[in-house]
Amino acid sequence: MVTRSLAELVMVLHFAVLLFLVVGGYLAWRLPKVLYAHVAMAAWAVLIVAFPVSCPLTSLENTLRVASGAEPLARGGFIDTYIDGVLYPESAAPLVQVLVGLAVLTSWVGWFARRAAPARACG
Template structure:
């Protein structure tokens, strides 16, 4: 029973990670301090793709499936659950590029909002300083 729970936990964490990878930059528009977590998330995503790393969650899933007596997939999470389901198998790089564009647009929006906030704060501080003179 415990191994089956770990399989589900690994799958939920994988989905959560990928969802955060896609939208975390937009969440940082409202919670600016989270941009650092999103930068780390994106860096890990790029490293996994660029260096063909095995995600620790995939390792956990495989170990838990083995312990539960289930068949252990050769493919990783994305290859098994997303490729051919969310996007066609021959469009893996297209999906990666689209995701990268989504992330870059979210970061650009974050920077624009951050600059606007900073300008508003400076104007507010200048206005307060003038009031006290």
């Protein structure tokens, strides 16, 4: 029972991490130091998508699920179990990845523009 609850807690944490990936750059507009964590998160996301790297949160959730007597996540892991085919059609995954990437890049451009704006106003 405890391990199953911990597995579900890891799942919630995983959703929070993905939410931070999408909106963290915009959060950095108000809290500039957040950008460092967001850049690290985005780099990790690119690594996960580009290479067959195992996500530690997925591994932890699987370990806890198996320990509780449940089945591990589907072969594709967290994204394939909870996101692809659930929040959007599986065929839209490449488009969603591009849109998330554009959202991240837009947030970074906005962050740099906001940081440069006071310098221009004083100059």
